[in-house]
Amino acid sequence: MSTKPSVGKHVVIEDDVTFGNNVVIGHNTVILKGTRIGNNVEIGANCVIGIIPGGNTRMRQQTIQSHSLLIGDHIKIGNMVSIYLNTTIAENVFIGDHASIRENVTIGKGTVIGRNAIVELNTRIGENCTIQTLSYITGDTILEDDVFIGPCVSMANDKYMGAKEYVLKGPHLKKGVKVGNNATILPAVTIGADTIVGGGSVVTKDIGEHLVVAGVPARKLR
Amino acid sequence: MSTKPSVGKHVVIEDDVTFGNNVVIGHNTVILKGTRIGNNVEIGANCVIGIIPGGNTRMRQQTIQSHSLLIGDHIKIGNMVSIYLNTTIAENVFIGDHASIRENVTIGKGTVIGRNAIVELNTRIGENCTIQTLSYITGDTILEDDVFIGPCVSMANDKYMGAKEYVLKGPHLKKGVKVGNNATILPAVTIGADTIVGGGSVVTKDIGEHLVVAGVPARKLR
Amino acid sequence: MSTKPSVGKHVVIEDDVTFGNNVVIGHNTVILKGTRIGNNVEIGANCVIGIIPGGNTRMRQQTIQSHSLLIGDHIKIGNMVSIYLNTTIAENVFIGDHASIRENVTIGKGTVIGRNAIVELNTRIGENCTIQTLSYITGDTILEDDVFIGPCVSMANDKYMGAKEYVLKGPHLKKGVKVGNNATILPAVTIGADTIVGGGSVVTKDIGEHLVVAGVPARKLR
Numbered sequence: 098m099s100t101k102p103s104v105g106k107h108v109v110i111e112d113d114v115t116f117g118n119n120v121v122i123g124h125n126t127v128i129l130k131g132t133r134i135g136n137n138v139e140i141g142a143n144c145v146i147g148i149i150p151g152g153n154t155r156m157r158q159q160t161i162q163s164h165s166l167l168i169g170d171h172i173k174i175g176n177m178v179s180i181y182l183n184t185t186i187a188e189n190v191f192i193g194d195h196a197s198i199r200e201n202v203t204i205g206k207g208t209v210i211g212r213n214a215i216v217e218l219n220t221r222i223g224e225n226c227t228i229q230t231l232s233y234i235t236g237d238t239i240l241e242d243d244v245f246i247g248p249c250v251s252m253a254n255d256k257y258m259g260a261k262e263y264v265l266k267g268p269h270l271k272k273g274v275k276v277g278n279n280a281t282i283l284p285a286v287t288i289g290a291d292t293i294v295g296g297g298s299v300v301t302k303d304i305g306e307h308l309v310v311a312g313v314p315a316r317k318l319r
Numbered sequence: 320m321s322t323k324p325s326v327g328k329h330v331v332i333e334d335d336v337t338f339g340n341n342v343v344i345g346h347n348t349v350i351l352k353g354t355r356i357g358n359n360v361e362i363g364a365n366c367v368i369g370i371i372p373g374g375n376t377r378m379r380q381q382t383i384q385s386h387s388l389l390i391g392d393h394i395k396i397g398n399m400v401s402i403y404l405n406t407t408i409a410e411n412v413f414i415g416d417h418a419s420i421r422e423n424v425t426i427g428k429g430t431v432i433g434r435n436a437i438v439e440l441n442t443r444i445g446e447n448c449t450i451q452t453l454s455y456i457t458g459d460t461i462l463e464d465d466v467f468i469g470p471c472v473s474m475a476n477d478k479y480m481g482a483k484e485y486v487l488k489g490p491h492l493k494k495g496v497k498v499g500n501n502a503t504i505l506p507a508v509t510i511g512a513d514t515i516v517g518g519g520s521v522v523t524k525d526i527g528e529h530l531v532v533a534g535v536p537a538r539k540l541r
Numbered sequence: 542m543s544t545k546p547s548v549g550k551h552v553v554i555e556d557d558v559t560f561g562n563n564v565v566i567g568h569n570t571v572i573l574k575g576t577r578i579g580n581n582v583e584i585g586a587n588c589v590i591g592i593i594p595g596g597n598t599r600m601r602q603q604t605i606q607s608h609s610l611l612i613g614d615h616i617k618i619g620n621m622v623s624i625y626l627n628t629t630i631a632e633n634v635f636i637g638d639h640a641s642i643r644e645n646v647t648i649g650k651g652t653v654i655g656r657n658a659i660v661e662l663n664t665r666i667g668e669n670c671t672i673q674t675l676s677y678i679t680g681d682t683i684l685e686d687d688v689f690i691g692p693c694v695s696m697a698n699d700k701y702m703g704a705k706e707y708v709l710k711g712p713h714l715k716k717g718v719k720v721g722n723n724a725t726i727l728p729a730v731t732i733g734a735d736t737i738v739g740g741g742s743v744v745t746k747d748i749g750e751h752l753v754v755a756g757v758p759a760r761k762l763r
Contacts, residue, residue: 106331107347109550109568109586124331124349125365125551127568127586142331142349142367143399143569145586145620148638176367176401177587179620179638194370194401194419197638197656212419213437215657215674227481230437231455231473233675233692233722245480248455249473249503251675251693251723253740258689258719259671275480278455279473279503279521281693281723281741296475297503297521297535299723299741313535313741313757328553329569346553346571347587364553364571364589365621398589398623416592416623416641434641435659449703452659453677453695467702470677471695471725497702500677501695501725501743518697519725519743519757535757 102134105142114147123176131164131182138168141176141194148181150200150218175212193230205242217254220267229278238267240274247278247296256284271306280315324356327364336369345398353386353404360390363398363416370403372422372440397434415452427464439476442489451500460489462496469500469518478506493528502537546578549586558591567620575608575626582612585620585638592625594644594662619656637674649686661698664711673722682711684718691722691740700728715750724759 099115105124113130120134123142128134132147140146147166167185174180175194184202192198193212202216205224210216216234223242228234235252254267266285270276274288277296288294289306298315309318321337327346335352342356345364350356354369362368369388389407396402397416406424414420415434424438427446432438438456445464450456457474476489488507492498496510499518510516511528520537531540543559549568557574564578567586572578576591584590591610611629618624619638628646636642637656646660649668654660658672661680666672670684673692678684681698698711710729714720718732721740732738733750742759753762 105349107329107551107569123367125329125347125569125587127549139373141370142351143347143365143587143621145567145638148585148620151583151617173373176370177365177399177621177639194367195399195417195639213435213657217674230439230457231453231675235674235692235722245482247475247477247480248457249471249693251740253691253722255691258691258721258737260689260719275482277480277505278457278475279501279723283721283740293480296473296505296523301740327571329551345589347551347569361595363592365569365587395595398592399587399621416589417621417639435657452661452679453675467704469697469699469702470679471693497704499702499727500679500697501723515702518695518727518745 111147117170129182132166132168134168135170135172135188137170138172138174140174141178143176144174144178144180146174146178146180148179150181150183169206181218187224199236211248217267223272235267235284237265239269241270241272241290243273244270245275247276247280249279250276250282251280252282253284268300277311333369339392351404354388354390356390357392357394357410359392360394360396362396363400365398366396366400366402368396368400368402370401372403372405391428403440409446421458433470439489445494457489457506459487461491463492463494463512465495466492467497469498469502471501472498472504473502474504475506490522499533555591561614573626576610576612578612579614579616579632581614582616582618584618585622587620588618588622588624590618590622590624592623594625594627613650625662631668643680655692661711667716679711679728681709683713685714685716685734687717688714689719691720691724693723694720694726695724696726697728712744721755 102116102120104122109127111130117136121139126144129147169188174192179197181200183200187206189207192210195213198216199218201219207225211230217236220238222240226244228246229248232250235254254265268282269287271290273291276294281299287303293309295311299313301314324338324342326344331349333352339358343361348366351369391410396414401419403422405422409428411429414432417435420438421440423441426444429447433452439458442460444462448466450468451470454472457476476487490504491509493512495513498516503521509525514530517533521535523536546560546564548566553571555574561580565583570588573591613632618636623641625644627644631650633651636654639657642660643662645663651669655674660678664682666684667686670688672690676694679696679698698709712726713731715734717735720738725743731747736752739755743757745758
């Protein structure tokens with residue numbers, strides 16, 4: 098079921114990698130074992146795809162349930178992108194240059210991951226979301242469908258900043274939430290459906306649905 | 320008119336690339352077709368230069384007027400940098416490691432683009448500007464000459480965050496504006512000549528010239 | 542004293558590089574001259590290690606005292622990482638993907654440098670620190686032991702933003718300081734031991750020890 102991709106120069110493809118039809122891989126890109134690529138996929142140059150998670154002794158150890166990275170159909174991946182194993186990327190996703198996506202992540206169909214955006218481990222991103230450039234989607238986060246994250250948005254998942262044992266929990270943004278550029282979202286915050294968060298705001302606690310909030314800390318505007 | 324550059328190992332140079340005199344290219348760098356490199360240019364390792372724009376069906380489609388990337392004389396480009404076609408980089412520019420520059424951009428002479436800084440499409444950057452590390456210059460933006468952008472500054476160009484049809488418009492920073500680190504600048508804002516914006520400020524509306532502003536939202540200090 | 546590392550495909554190792562025992566180097570990685578690698582070190586794919594500093598005529602010129610990059614034992618370095626010469630990385634350090642570390646830096650043992658984090662020149666980072674993803678540690682900065690920097694934290698070291706001659710000075714964070722995500726720290730600020738800075742805060746002046754501060758500007762909470 099694996100066909101031969103069209104590859105650039107100095108491309109490295111390890112064992113146990115499969116390709117659908119019409120796959121194009123840019124120069125100097127590395128595809129590591131366990132990567133499963135669908136049909137009509139284009140991957141840029143100098144990427145590293147299918148990375149095995151790891152860390153030092155001070156970092157949490159991750160259990161990997163599968164050893165596959167699933168890249169669906171009609172996907173475009175930019176240049177110098179890094180993607181880990183045990184992640185699933187649905188059809189029609191776009192991933193910009195220098196972006197990085199960790200293990201145990203799912204990205205729904207039609208979603209755009211901007212340039213230099215980072216998606217951490219154990220995170221679920223819905224369909225038709227937009228994550229703009231340089232935004233940081235922390236671990237243990239849920240973004241439902243149609244969420245819009247402007248550029249340089251920051252999220253966190255560790256309320257105690259490493260000071261005590263704690264189950265890490267990122268934000269939960271419900272369907273249609275829009276977050277302006279460089280907003281800060283604190284750990285474990287829930288933002289209700291269709292709420293809009295202004296650029297530069299700091300969201301410190303849960304916010305209801307269909308609201309517009311802004312400021313430090315973010316408060317209802319109307 | 321094209322001379323032979325000094326190249327590292329595993330460098331990929333596609334057809335239709337031209338070089339001036341005294342060009343040095345680091346290991347594993349990829350130079351794609353349409354790239355025009357001037358004299359006395361140094362490009363680091365593992366870069367991808369001359370990228371063709373693209374996206375998925377949810378992203379705006381860009382019309383490319385030319386298919387050349389013009390890199391002038393006396394330019395130094397770091398490592399793991401990505402630069403798109405249809406962009407012009409004037410003499411004496413420095414571009415730091417991991418930086419990324421999109422299509423339809425002009426960068427004036429003597430300007431410094433910091434490490435991991437990102438310049439989006441359709442943006443004009445003047446002469447002798449400084450864009451520091453991790454700053455985000457959004458699309459459809461104008462930075463006049465002598466603008467200083469501190470580290471981690473964020474800009475946006477989409478007032479409605481994808482909610483409706485809208486002509487995207489980034490900020491317009493006039494001559495000599497200085498912006499402190501991690502400031503947030505909202506879409507379509509104009510900042511007058513020589514005005515200083517404090518670090519961490521959120522600029523929500525137009526600001527006059529020769530002022531010092533700070534805070535959330537940014538207000539005049541003196 | 543130099544043994545042969547286990548290398549991937551298209552790896553470039555220049556002259557004057559030494560390796561301890563049990564070193565693994567990923568595909569397409571470039572190790573430049575002057576790099577000294579200890580025992581039990583793993584380096585990912587598409588990295589550039591041992592970079593010579595440089596800039597254009599508008600940037601400060603750096604005097605390099607040594608021409609070695611020292612990478613200690615039991616270190617793991619991710620993918621697409623850039624590290625400069627004249628820097629010392631102690632044992633058990635972890636450096637995430639897309640991170641970048643400049644010249645004249647020391648990193649103490651057990652410290653974690655997150656993905657896409659940037660450490661600028663002339664900076665001292667202590668032992669068992671955590672610098673999370675996309676954080677920016679500016680030049681001329683001191684982080685003592687056990688400092689925790691959340692994601693997307695920004696620091697600056699140039700009070701006059703290039704407007705006048707000035708000895709650049711970054712923040713000094715004492716032992717055990719914790720900084721929340723996307724906080725902004727202005728140049729030359731000292732933060733006392735064990736103080737906690739809330740996410741999204743802007744620290745504009747010195748802060749004592751054992752405090753909790755938050756807001757814009759950051760004020761004592763208790």
